[in-house]
Amino acid sequence: MTNVVDYSRSPSGFEDDLEIAANIYSLICALEALEQAYIAGHTELAEYEEECLNLLSLCKIIEDAKGHIFQEFSKEYSVKCPLALMRLDKGIPASLERRPGSVRPRNEKYLLFELSEHFITLVDALKLGCKLVEEVGCPDMENKNKQLFPLIHQLIGCLRCIQLQHTTSAEYPLMSPVLNKLEGWHLKMEKMAAHDKLEEADIRQLAMDTEAAYGSFKTFLRKQS
Known part of the structure:
Protein backbone atom coordinates (compact mmCIF):
# COMPACT_ATOMS: atom_id res chain seq x y z
CA MET A 1 0.00 0.00 0.00
CA ARG A 98 32.57 -0.15 -4.77
CA ARG A 99 34.23 -0.79 -8.12
CA PRO A 100 37.72 -2.30 -7.68
CA GLY A 101 40.51 0.17 -8.37
CA SER A 102 38.29 3.19 -7.89
CA VAL A 103 40.16 5.77 -5.82
CA ARG A 104 38.21 8.36 -3.85
CA PRO A 105 35.05 7.81 -5.98
CA ARG A 106 33.10 10.69 -4.48
CA ASN A 107 35.97 13.11 -5.07
CA GLU A 108 36.70 11.97 -8.62
CA LYS A 109 33.88 10.05 -10.29
CA TYR A 110 31.20 12.29 -8.86
CA LEU A 111 33.07 15.51 -9.67
CA LEU A 112 33.44 14.44 -13.30
CA PHE A 113 29.74 13.63 -13.46
CA GLU A 114 28.90 16.95 -11.81
CA LEU A 115 31.07 18.93 -14.23
CA SER A 116 29.37 17.27 -17.18
CA GLU A 117 26.02 18.23 -15.67
CA HIS A 118 27.09 21.87 -15.32
CA PHE A 119 28.25 21.96 -18.94
CA ILE A 120 24.92 20.63 -20.18
CA THR A 121 22.94 23.11 -18.05
CA LEU A 122 24.96 26.09 -19.29
CA VAL A 123 24.76 24.97 -22.93
CA ASP A 124 20.98 24.52 -22.64
CA ALA A 125 20.56 27.95 -21.01
CA LEU A 126 22.47 29.63 -23.84
CA LYS A 127 20.46 27.78 -26.47
CA LEU A 128 17.28 29.05 -24.81
CA GLY A 129 18.53 32.62 -25.17
CA CYS A 130 19.53 33.31 -21.57
CA LYS A 131 21.24 36.73 -21.34
CA LEU A 132 20.77 37.82 -17.73
CA VAL A 133 23.90 37.91 -15.57
CA GLU A 134 22.10 37.37 -12.27
CA GLU A 135 18.68 38.22 -10.89
CA VAL A 136 18.98 39.25 -7.25
CA GLY A 137 16.25 38.02 -4.91
CA CYS A 138 15.09 35.11 -7.06
CA PRO A 139 16.61 31.95 -5.53
CA ASP A 140 13.99 29.56 -6.89
CA MET A 141 15.14 26.80 -9.24
CA GLU A 142 13.29 28.04 -12.33
CA ASN A 143 14.92 31.47 -12.27
CA LYS A 144 18.26 30.06 -11.15
CA ASN A 145 18.65 28.27 -14.48
CA LYS A 146 17.93 31.51 -16.37
CA GLN A 147 20.93 33.33 -14.88
CA LEU A 148 24.33 32.99 -16.48
CA PHE A 149 26.69 33.91 -13.65
CA PRO A 150 25.44 31.28 -11.14
CA LEU A 151 25.65 28.62 -13.87
CA ILE A 152 29.19 29.44 -14.95
CA HIS A 153 30.25 30.00 -11.33
CA GLN A 154 29.20 26.44 -10.42
CA LEU A 155 30.93 25.08 -13.50
CA ILE A 156 34.19 26.89 -12.76
CA GLY A 157 34.11 25.84 -9.08
CA CYS A 158 33.76 22.19 -10.05
CA LEU A 159 36.41 22.57 -12.74
CA ARG A 160 38.93 23.95 -10.27
CA CYS A 161 38.44 20.95 -7.99
CA ILE A 162 39.13 18.61 -10.89
CA GLN A 163 42.18 20.62 -11.92
CA LEU A 164 43.72 19.99 -8.52
CA GLN A 165 43.36 16.24 -9.02
CA HIS A 166 44.44 15.94 -12.65
CA THR A 167 47.17 18.51 -13.23
CA THR A 168 49.72 15.68 -13.47
CA SER A 169 47.77 13.90 -16.22
CA ALA A 170 49.48 13.91 -19.62
CA GLU A 171 46.19 14.70 -21.36
CA TYR A 172 45.06 17.50 -19.06
CA PRO A 173 47.09 20.30 -20.74
CA LEU A 174 45.04 19.65 -23.89
CA MET A 175 42.01 21.02 -22.02
CA SER A 176 43.66 24.15 -20.69
CA PRO A 177 43.28 26.66 -23.59
CA VAL A 178 39.52 26.30 -24.03
CA LEU A 179 38.85 26.03 -20.31
CA ASN A 180 40.85 29.19 -19.67
CA LYS A 181 38.37 31.01 -21.91
CA LEU A 182 35.57 30.06 -19.54
CA GLU A 183 37.62 31.45 -16.67
CA GLY A 184 37.74 34.70 -18.64
CA TRP A 185 33.95 34.77 -19.01
CA HIS A 186 33.58 34.09 -15.31
CA LEU A 187 35.81 37.05 -14.44
CA LYS A 188 33.96 39.29 -16.89
CA MET A 189 30.52 38.52 -15.47
CA GLU A 190 31.84 38.79 -11.93
CA LYS A 191 32.53 42.47 -12.61
CA MET A 192 29.11 43.14 -14.15
CA ALA A 193 26.01 44.31 -12.32
CA ALA A 194 23.40 41.69 -11.49
CA HIS A 195 20.81 43.27 -13.79
CA ASP A 196 23.18 43.47 -16.77
CA LYS A 197 22.64 41.37 -19.87
CA LEU A 198 25.20 40.02 -22.31
CA GLU A 199 25.11 41.32 -25.87
CA GLU A 200 24.12 38.97 -28.69
CA ALA A 201 27.73 38.75 -29.91
CA ASP A 202 28.89 37.82 -26.41
CA ILE A 203 26.18 35.18 -26.10
CA ARG A 204 27.25 33.56 -29.38
CA GLN A 205 30.91 33.61 -28.39
CA LEU A 206 30.20 32.22 -24.92
CA ALA A 207 28.12 29.45 -26.48
CA MET A 208 30.98 28.57 -28.84
CA ASP A 209 33.55 28.61 -26.03
CA THR A 210 31.32 26.47 -23.81
CA GLU A 211 30.71 23.91 -26.57
CA ALA A 212 34.46 23.78 -27.31
CA ALA A 213 35.31 23.33 -23.63
CA TYR A 214 32.69 20.60 -23.25
CA GLY A 215 34.07 18.79 -26.30
CA SER A 216 37.59 19.03 -24.91
CA PHE A 217 36.38 17.73 -21.56
CA LYS A 218 34.73 14.70 -23.19
CA THR A 219 37.94 13.97 -25.12
CA PHE A 220 39.84 14.12 -21.85
CA LEU A 221 37.41 11.66 -20.25
CA ARG A 222 37.77 9.19 -23.10
CA LYS A 223 41.55 9.21 -22.72
CA GLN A 224 41.20 8.65 -18.97
CA SER A 225 39.14 5.46 -19.41
Missing part, protein backbone atom coordinates in the same frame (compact mmCIF):
# COMPACT_ATOMS: atom_id res chain seq x y z
CA THR A 2 1.38 3.42 -1.01
CA ASN A 3 1.88 5.93 1.79
CA VAL A 4 -0.03 9.18 1.46
CA VAL A 5 1.76 12.27 2.73
CA ASP A 6 -0.31 15.18 4.00
CA TYR A 7 1.82 18.20 3.06
CA SER A 8 -0.75 20.65 4.41
CA ARG A 9 0.28 19.89 8.00
CA SER A 10 3.91 20.81 7.46
CA PRO A 11 5.45 23.13 10.08
CA SER A 12 8.46 23.77 7.80
CA GLY A 13 6.80 25.45 4.85
CA PHE A 14 6.40 22.54 2.44
CA GLU A 15 2.74 23.47 2.13
CA ASP A 16 3.83 26.68 0.39
CA ASP A 17 5.01 24.67 -2.60
CA LEU A 18 3.13 21.41 -2.93
CA GLU A 19 4.66 20.69 -6.34
CA ILE A 20 8.18 20.72 -4.90
CA ALA A 21 7.04 18.54 -1.98
CA ALA A 22 5.50 16.06 -4.41
CA ASN A 23 8.69 16.01 -6.49
CA ILE A 24 10.81 15.35 -3.40
CA TYR A 25 8.57 12.47 -2.33
CA SER A 26 8.53 10.98 -5.83
CA LEU A 27 12.30 11.20 -6.25
CA ILE A 28 13.21 9.75 -2.87
CA CYS A 29 10.78 6.85 -3.28
CA ALA A 30 12.08 6.14 -6.80
CA LEU A 31 15.67 6.15 -5.57
CA GLU A 32 14.78 3.85 -2.66
CA ALA A 33 13.08 1.40 -5.03
CA LEU A 34 16.08 1.46 -7.37
CA GLU A 35 18.53 0.76 -4.54
CA GLN A 36 16.41 -2.15 -3.32
CA ALA A 37 16.24 -3.57 -6.85
CA TYR A 38 20.02 -3.27 -7.21
CA ILE A 39 20.68 -5.02 -3.90
CA ALA A 40 18.25 -7.82 -4.82
CA GLY A 41 19.88 -8.24 -8.24
CA HIS A 42 16.71 -7.31 -10.12
CA THR A 43 18.32 -4.71 -12.39
CA GLU A 44 21.17 -4.78 -14.89
CA LEU A 45 24.31 -2.89 -13.86
CA ALA A 46 24.23 -0.46 -16.80
CA GLU A 47 20.54 0.26 -16.28
CA TYR A 48 21.08 0.81 -12.56
CA GLU A 49 23.95 3.24 -13.09
CA GLU A 50 22.09 5.22 -15.75
CA GLU A 51 18.90 5.52 -13.71
CA CYS A 52 20.75 6.25 -10.47
CA LEU A 53 22.80 9.05 -12.07
CA ASN A 54 19.61 10.49 -13.53
CA LEU A 55 17.83 10.48 -10.17
CA LEU A 56 20.86 11.90 -8.34
CA SER A 57 21.09 14.67 -10.92
CA LEU A 58 17.46 15.63 -10.38
CA CYS A 59 17.86 15.47 -6.61
CA LYS A 60 20.93 17.68 -6.78
CA ILE A 61 18.97 20.41 -8.57
CA ILE A 62 16.61 20.57 -5.59
CA GLU A 63 19.42 20.22 -3.04
CA ASP A 64 21.32 23.13 -4.61
CA ALA A 65 18.29 25.36 -4.09
CA LYS A 66 17.36 24.01 -0.66
CA GLY A 67 20.17 22.19 1.12
CA HIS A 68 19.47 18.95 3.03
CA ILE A 69 15.85 19.14 1.92
CA PHE A 70 15.52 15.36 1.45
CA GLN A 71 16.71 14.58 4.97
CA GLU A 72 14.40 17.23 6.43
CA PHE A 73 11.47 16.01 4.36
CA SER A 74 11.99 12.37 5.34
CA LYS A 75 12.24 13.24 9.02
CA GLU A 76 9.22 15.53 9.02
CA TYR A 77 6.90 13.11 7.24
CA SER A 78 8.46 9.87 8.56
CA VAL A 79 9.27 8.72 5.04
CA LYS A 80 11.28 5.52 5.49
CA CYS A 81 13.83 5.54 2.66
CA PRO A 82 17.20 4.83 4.31
CA LEU A 83 18.85 3.46 1.17
CA ALA A 84 17.88 6.54 -0.82
CA LEU A 85 19.22 8.91 1.83
CA MET A 86 22.49 6.97 1.99
CA ARG A 87 22.84 7.12 -1.81
CA LEU A 88 22.18 10.87 -1.77
CA ASP A 89 24.90 11.27 0.83
CA LYS A 90 27.38 9.22 -1.24
CA GLY A 91 26.53 11.14 -4.40
CA ILE A 92 27.29 8.32 -6.86
CA PRO A 93 25.82 4.90 -7.73
CA ALA A 94 26.83 2.04 -5.45
CA SER A 95 28.47 0.23 -8.36
CA LEU A 96 30.92 3.10 -8.90
CA GLU A 97 31.55 3.48 -5.20
